[in-house]
Amino acid sequence: DTAVSQTPKYLVTQMGNDKSIKCEQNLGHDTMYWYKQDSKKFLKIMFSYNNKELIINETVPNRFSPKSPDKAHLNLHINSLELGDSAVYFCASSRNTQGSGANVLTFGAGSRLTVL
């Protein structure tokens, strides 16, 4: 069983469209994250949720809206897609909550979004 699973793995779409990426973890972790990896492999955190509560929002455009229906799921919806949104989006989860700096993140395999 995959610990952190993301769908879809690949997504190709036109500018201006709206798309969603889903993420589920079966590890029983309390915290989930979305990271963006650009074409130069740079990884930057976008959001984190702890038990369905938004903890981190790293100055991401409000076209990006995460939703956590329960602590095992964190979905990412993107409105009005732009060329610059093309990237690989990684979902991750960790066991511990805020302030526990030794968190080990378990990553999904990534969702490659290409905006044409």
Added chain:
Amino acid sequence: AQSVTQLGSHVSVSEGALVLLRCNYSSSVPPYLFWYVQYPNQGLQLLLKYTTGATLVKGINGFEAEFKKSETSFHLTKPSAHMSDAAEYFCAVSDTDKLIFGTGTRLQVFP
């Protein structure tokens, strides 16, 4: 704010040679440090981490890293490279609620 700097975006070694990937950190508090590996078209996997205690940390696949506070470094080493080690390697520091990643080092291993 915490940050990490990885020196060298590309490192090439011959199979059997020593692997050394460099990472320096900046932190206002005792850091928690991590190395992750990303194989092509895959997510990141934890190689090893340093929290407290022994400064030489052993990880998976024969990798290890040494925390040197005086040098603010956490370099990753492996005595003998294998072809399967070819991947992207990321150093990271924990900033309370999130991991801050370095820009990554691509390791190439030649036969």
